[in-house]
Amino acid sequence: MSNWIPAGPAILFVPADRPDRFAKAAQRADMIILDLEDGCRPENRAEARRAIIDSQQSGDLDPERVIVRVNPVDSPEHAADLEMLADLRYDLVMLPKAESAAAAESLAGHRVIALIETPLGVLRADDVASADNVVAMFWGAEDLTAGLGGTASRFGEGEADPGTYRDVARHARARVQLAAAAFGRAALDSVHVDISDDDGLRSEALDAAALGYAATVCIHPGQVQTIRDAYRPSDEQIDWARRLLAAASEDGGAFSFEGQMVDAPLFRQAEAIARRADG
Template sequence: MMKDTFAAVESAMSVPRWRSLLFVPVHVPRFVEAAHERGADGVILDLEDSVPQDRKGEARKRLPESVAKLARRGASVLVRVNRGLRALAVDLDAAVMAGVDALVLPKTDSAEWVLEIANAVSELERERNLPLGRIRFLAQIETPAALQRLAAIASAHPRMVAMALGPEDFSAAVGGSPEFDLLLTPNLSVLFAARAAGLLPLGFIGSIGEFSDTHKLRETAAQARRLGFVGALAIHPTQVAIFNEAFSPSDQEVEWARHVLAAEKEAAAQGRGAFALEGKMVDAPVVQRAREIIAMGTKAELGV
């Protein structure tokens, strides 16, 4: 019965469009106040790494006010919880509330861990008369052990909606530096697992901490979109506009997609599944890519 309920909630909810998700430390009011002005598709109210240990209690107390402020602005509201069991329990008690769209789960390393959190969130939703299953999960992959379990993690629970590699933590876990050679394979692994499970693949091949070299960041973000990523996590406002542009289709792409869909409609009326357009053959995969471009350009669901 519970699976049926989750399935109904999931089918009724749209796939979010998260070109940019901006981390904001909850315990710094001025950052929270300005978060809605940055243009991010979602704001991650952080209880984890950006909050010192002795300020975490204060951050949790500030959550209700912070969530309420951001929820009124139209962007998605996410909360990143802590990994440790004791801290996680307190975080969930503070974070499961109306207005929260998703939880960011750091250092996710197994499907069983996702299920444990999902069960706890379900209990809190029922106790608080919140819609069962509305709060989704974005799993951060930050350990080499998690790479062996990506498929299971991605399909662990209907709450799962997105996955992203944590480049800094992952690099530290393997004793390396967050550079292209090290991060390419794990990022692609996350991308493939997310796509296979129908989740949003978020990320780019590089360090999340590099934001001052905007030219390099634009190139990195553009490359990520070409690979198949749909958005990225940001730790600085400078990154937001760059990600929004990089993960949005250009006017030329939208025009091409419209031509493809118009030609596909005409071809279908003639009983043809494949057709030539501008000197190239077009079939189902190309039509699907055109549909995704149109969807991304109109802020509709990605799964059109």
């Protein structure tokens, strides 16, 4: 079981070939992902690797709040990414298109956030989560949909529940979270790509928080506060959780609290609320 949890609920992607954005993004978000894959122009990747190395030498970024997204294991860029990782203090690595425990374990010496975004990856999510160095599971709706031959992960205008995920994406989301929970890994929710849809992002982040996700990943700084607000429990929830935990410290074991029997699952819910309040 991994003890890793993200520094906060809002994790922001930053193109690795835009070092001018690194420090500002780190100030805005709880953690940042320096992206060498989709967010980086292919012709800029060598320069981007140097920028990542330079960023740790400058000391502007906290290594515990930095994730480096490398290219997939079958990419011609992956070997150069591994060479770069050998020179880094940043040991949190996001592995895209993860499809096996072996792929994650090939990044020995690094804590791996496995990005599940292919049909095979979804079907093998439990195998990926079982790798000893995997600390979190993250799922990607858009690449998954493309891998299925689809064109949209969400319902559109004129369809049922516009803006919400289609069934196969919901299935993938659930399967990845279940694999994460089964192996004690943190679960990270997928990005909301429509940066103008603040209501949709809020609804999705509220759902993620209620389901036990540790964080939601985002692609624009303007999404950070919406995610933080959604993950923060209400004052009523915080008050309830603290009162329940105080009562538990006195009673121990299963007990009755305000007309409700409290056992281990309810106690853990109260602990989760208290952690989010304190965070």
